[in-house]
Amino acid sequence: MSTRHLMAVEFFKLRKRMMTWVVTLLTVGLIVLLYSVLWSISGRAGSFRDDQGFRIAYSELRRGLFLEAGVPFALQIVATFGTLLAIILAAGAAGSEYAWGTVRLMATASSGRLRLITARFIVVWCIIAGLTVLAVVIAMGYSAVITEYYGGATFDFMTAGWFKDQGLALGRTLFVMTPYIALAFAAAVVGRSTLAGVGAGLGVAFLEPLISGLMRIGGGRWEQVPNYLISANRNVVLIQNKLPRGLPTFGPSARDLQERGSNSVEEASVILALYIVAFLALAFVVYRRRDITSGTNA
Amino acid sequence: MAAGDEILRTEGLWKRYGRITAVADMHLQVFAGEVFSFLGPNGSGKSTTVGMLLGLIRPTAGRAIVFGSDMAMHPWPALRRIGAVIESPAFYPYLSGYDNLRVIAMALGDVPRARIDEMLELVGLRERGRDPYKNYSLGMKQRLGIASTLLRDPELIILDEPTNGLDPAGTREVRELIPRLAREGRSVFLCSHLLHEVQAVSDRVAIVKRGRLVAQGTVRDLLGAGQHLRLRADDNEALVRALGSVPFVAAAERVDGYVRAQVPAERAAELNRALVAQGVFVSELRPWDNDLESVFLELTGEELHA
Numbered sequence: 001m002s003t004r005h006l007m008a009v010e011f012f013k014l015r016k017r018m019m020t021w022v023v024t025l026l027t028v029g030l031i032v033l034l035y036s037v038l039w040s041i042s043g044r045a046g047s048f049r050d051d052q053g054f055r056i057a058y059s060e061l062r063r064g065l066f067l068e069a070g071v072p073f074a075l076q077i078v079a080t081f082g083t084l085l086a087i088i089l090a091a092g093a094a095g096s097e098y099a100w101g102t103v104r105l106m107a108t109a110s111s112g113r114l115r116l117i118t119a120r121f122i123v124v125w126c127i128i129a130g131l132t133v134l135a136v137v138i139a140m141g142y143s144a145v146i147t148e149y150y151g152g153a154t155f156d157f158m159t160a161g162w163f164k165d166q167g168l169a170l171g172r173t174l175f176v177m178t179p180y181i182a183l184a185f186a187a188a189v190v191g192r193s194t195l196a197g198v199g200a201g202l203g204v205a206f207l208e209p210l211i212s213g214l215m216r217i218g219g220g221r222w223e224q225v226p227n228y229l230i231s232a233n234r235n236v237v238l239i240q241n242k243l244p245r246g247l248p249t250f251g252p253s254a255r256d257l258q259e260r261g262s263n264s265v266e267e268a269s270v271i272l273a274l275y276i277v278a279f280l281a282l283a284f285v286v287y288r289r290r291d292i293t294s295g296t297n298a
Numbered sequence: 299m300a301a302g303d304e305i306l307r308t309e310g311l312w313k314r315y316g317r318i319t320a321v322a323d324m325h326l327q328v329f330a331g332e333v334f335s336f337l338g339p340n341g342s343g344k345s346t347t348v349g350m351l352l353g354l355i356r357p358t359a360g361r362a363i364v365f366g367s368d369m370a371m372h373p374w375p376a377l378r379r380i381g382a383v384i385e386s387p388a389f390y391p392y393l394s395g396y397d398n399l400r401v402i403a404m405a406l407g408d409v410p411r412a413r414i415d416e417m418l419e420l421v422g423l424r425e426r427g428r429d430p431y432k433n434y435s436l437g438m439k440q441r442l443g444i445a446s447t448l449l450r451d452p453e454l455i456i457l458d459e460p461t462n463g464l465d466p467a468g469t470r471e472v473r474e475l476i477p478r479l480a481r482e483g484r485s486v487f488l489c490s491h492l493l494h495e496v497q498a499v500s501d502r503v504a505i506v507k508r509g510r511l512v513a514q515g516t517v518r519d520l521l522g523a524g525q526h527l528r529l530r531a532d533d534n535e536a537l538v539r540a541l542g543s544v545p546f547v548a549a550a551e552r553v554d555g556y557v558r559a560q561v562p563a564e565r566a567a568e569l570n571r572a573l574v575a576q577g578v579f580v581s582e583l584r585p586w587d588n589d590l591e592s593v594f595l596e597l598t599g600e601e602l603h604a
Contacts, residue, residue, distance in 0.1 A: 108354065
């Protein structure tokens with residue numbers, strides 16, 4: 001039995017699960033809601049200060065909603081809010097097996113625990129990647145409507161270079177989400193519950209930026225610690241997606257990162273990759289070696 | 299595997315959780331085509347032993363060998379030949395009974411879809427196969443569990459309390475199913491607290507107490523069939539004394555108004571003559587029908603509960 005075979009099983013289970021569809025609906029709803037709100041605001045006359053302190057005309061915000069900027073903004077939304085949904089999805093996929101007792105069922109029906117958990121993680125990650133692409137498609141659709149409303153959509157910008165940039169942006173977004181997905185997955189396996197995965201994932205997603213902020217305020221030897229944590233490095237990588245001026249970044253600006261003395265993109269990528277490897281290694285080792293004492297059928 | 303070949307063996311199996319010993323020095327043997335019953339009170343280490351037999355729990359020491367595979371090292375070839383329901387059934391609650399079996403069939407890889415319907419039919423769930431598992435009664439869950447074990451057409455079936463939650467008709471069906479499975483050439487490893495059922499269907503029995511094996515053998519051996527006689531006389535005290543002087547009587551004791559004598563049943567007439575010669579006349583003399591329950595109580599000193 002190959003890992004690919006087990007991936008089909010995991011995909012079947014997640015496809016039939018309500019949670020997957022709820023997360024899909026929330027992702028679509030989030031994109032539609034944010035675009036609607038921003039479109040509504042962008043109709044105003046005058047200007048506003050953005051989160052970097054620059055004065056931005058509302059018309060400029062409107063342009064940011066046009067088709068050309070649809071991909072980076074959709075990815076920004078996914079990276080910020082979608083990460084939270086991804087954490088829930090990953091923790092649910094790994095943790096529910098313990099609550100239902102099906103961990104034993106799958107462990108004895110499959111051809112190896114390592115293959116099983118590998119298949120499970122790959123499928124969860126692929127579904128999250130699929131949802132990210134769906135979010136981009138929805139955003140592009142909405143952007144096309146907005147662009148058409150204000151005088152007609154053109155596709156001149158869709159050059160090879162544009163496609164390359166969007167592909168890289170998609171890759172960066174999925175990459176910065178993966179440490180959180182891997183953390184939630186590992187915590188659910190180690191804690192043998194969905195709650196452990198959700199708690200660890202959301203806890204780190206929400207608390208780490210706050211604690212990092214306090215460390216920077218504290219200064220001294222604490223000041224550099226955030227550079228080795230997830231959120232600071234996530235921001236460094238994500239800022240490369242080049243969001244148009246005026247659109248909310250939901251995070252620190254490039255200037256903020258520069259002032260903080262953040263890592264280079266390369267350094268940040270290596271640190272995030274190390275987190276991914278560490279979390280997955282923990283999940284795989286624990287799942288493979290630990291006794292399965294709960295659950296029932298084989 | 300030919301009938302009578304050894305398919306399962308544990309060699310000095312131990313499992314300790316910290317200072318608690320769940321299983322101690324367990325030596326079991328199961329042969330192809332037999333119904334082997336594994337009996338023990340709650341907390342006696344039955345489920346832990348089964349967990350080790352399935353490679354789910356790593357032994358602290360010793361080995362569990364099933365179909366030639368060391369289950370702690372390389373369980374997968376053997377697991378393909380085993381179907382098991384352990385403790386109580388658990389499936390994906392949001393999936394239907396059919397889809398739950400489909401998940402198992404997909405994971406196993408080589409189970410045709412038609413076999414899913416076949417198994418649902420076998421356990422009487424064909425009509426409710428498309429209903430969500432969460433809406434099933436305990437009896438239906440138990441039957442789906444049995445269907446899942448048979449899905450892979452296993453050579454060894456491990457059933458832990460398979461009649462739990464079943465109504466009398468369902469219990470009877472399972473009781474009839476077990477010897478049928480054995481007749482089809484499968485081996486059955488049965489954990490049950492229903493001793494009279496076990497006695498009726500088992501070829502061999504193992505009894506555990508606090509993680510230790512206290513007896514293992516054929517049901518006939520364990521019951522001591524043909525080795526005890528039941529006697530009664532007006533004066534049972536005098537009867538016991540008289541039996542003590544008969545050379546071929548190994549032991550005699552008073553039990554509930556009777557005297558139990560350890561003596562081969564075929565020597566009953568000879569024994570009667572010896573007692574008459576001593577002036578002791580018995581009003582009753584017949585083989586002592588032991589049952590598994592009394593043997594179990596005698597060996598473990600405990601009642602057996604689910």
